[in-house]
Amino acid sequence: MTVSLWRSSRMKVNYGTKYSLPMLIWLTLLFIVPSAIIIMFSFMEKNQYGGVNPVFSLQAFKDLMNSAYFKILLNTIYIAVMSTIFTLLLALPSAYYMARSKYKSFLMLLIIIPFWTNFLIRVYAWIAVLGNNGFINQFLLKTGLIKDYIGMLYNNNAVILVMVYTYLPYAILPLYAIIEKFDFSLLEAARDLGASKSQSVFRILIPNIKSGIITSLLFTFIPAFGNYAIPQIIGDKNTNMLGTVIARELTTGRNWPLASAISMLLTLVTVIGVLVFTSKQKNIKKVI
């Protein structure tokens, strides 16, 4: 008995390390090393012509204390949170409908089709839709509903709109995957036991697809929070997001330590966000 126990546990350890080795190398090379470089850079002096001087300095963090960056951080959180909320509000009913539809594979294809076009092209396409010479303005002008252009681009709302557009498929797919596995007879059972339609959704469906909802949340919030391209193309140059600031400091600003420090801030907020979402899930299980 003891022998076999000892054996099986030893085997587990051996195979565990062997199997996880590729993963370990992968993570080290592509995640830990770059993160370490960023951390190092943030504690160094900036070089006039870009890059860093290998001298210890806290200047980057002093610069970061500037209230302008705090405002940008708040604006970034605002945009990421709003985008996540709207994306989820659209993704949940869409995924539910897809999972219950007869035409599942066709609808899935519709979700995937946008991926065939480059992401940047699709973002630029929004200029053709929302711009002063875009479809909507032209249509409203021609029909005489408005007399002058409506400026729809280069503000937070436009950024949120395009974020929702971009990340909706990423939010729908995990939700679809879990709703498709959901046993819909549970909803009938809930109705049978006295629940109204909305009660059966909130008390039975939502708790059972919680892990899918959290995945969708993360799939939307993380890329939205660290986004660079969308605010750069669609957003207001004055109320930018952290991603665009990092790019600016790296290029025209020639302040790599500051860019690194902002990157660390961004990663920190993201990690906190992920921890909050996932720990909530654990708490719910504990309470029940």
Added chain:
Amino acid sequence: MNGSNIKVKNVNKIFDDFYALNDVNIDIKAGEFYSLLGPSGCGKTTILRMIGGFDEPSDGIIYLDNTNLLELPPNKRPVNTIFQSYALFPHLNVYENIAFPLRLKKYSEQEIKEKVQKNLSLVKLEEHIYKMPSQLSGGQKQRIAIARALVNQPKVLLLDEPLSALDAQLRQHMLLELDSIHDEVGITFIFVTHDQQEALSVSDRIAVMNEGRVLQIGSPFEIYETPADKFVANFIGETNFIKGKVTEVMDKYAKISSENVGDIYVYLDKKVEKGSTVHVTVRPEKIRITKEKPQNLPETFNLFRGKANKLIYKGFQTNFFVDVNEKFTFKVLKQHARYILDEGIINWYEDVYIWWNVDDGFIVEVEQNEG
């Protein structure tokens, strides 16, 4: 009486062009243990779903006492269902599963606790109160589903093949338990099954269905002993069918001449005319089998000589397949009271006599369009 009666009146259900139910009329008395019995796809679940409120009839009405059930949404019907898959909520533990309907009704925590405990003790699972459904065995899940369905104090309990996922022994046990729960709560049970033994052993009455129609309604005894037609006779238990022409009609009996078997006499429970073609059924256990020519036979009987060409020994009984000629094999069932002492043992390929009392044969079907 805690239960309600259910009247299913002229109900049709059409999916696209397909008649899943065809003019179904069922009258279930308050407090009855009523079974819907029929082969797969005959429409049993469809009836239950319409009573529960998850489907609507294409035509017809369903009454509970004197209210039209169809006007109420499922959550307003005093009816609860035990689903075939149990449908326990996987994210809630046993306690919360049973408390679910009570929380919806905003009972106090104290009342909820009392009711949950009362119903858990009804199904004898008090010690599993904080387990998750995934930690329960099939039979335990089943019982939780029963407790949850009963906690609302419904007037009618619908059970859709609740035992089909259990092994044979547990099924027997749960069946008895269901029966005693039925006696205890006194509400109406509508029990769906395709297992005739299940239906026969616990039901007050049974409706036998096939292809969307109700073929016969009656007590288990009536259904087994006097099947209304060939389908029912065949579906409920095993039987021997003999096809033949009526050659003589007497006041209680008829003489039938069969191409395969020869002449037999049957009890006349239907009106038949001389010359019509009929199907006769004789249950295998009603046929006696002996090695010697039987003595002291009753006044009216059918006797044949045959060869026991195949036999299946089952311990408490033996199934014989007796060829009376090249064309016809009788199924005969013999219960063993004192196997070796009373009876000469019959072996494979031995010549035997089989006979049955004329009152044990019935005409189940009269063919219409033949003279």
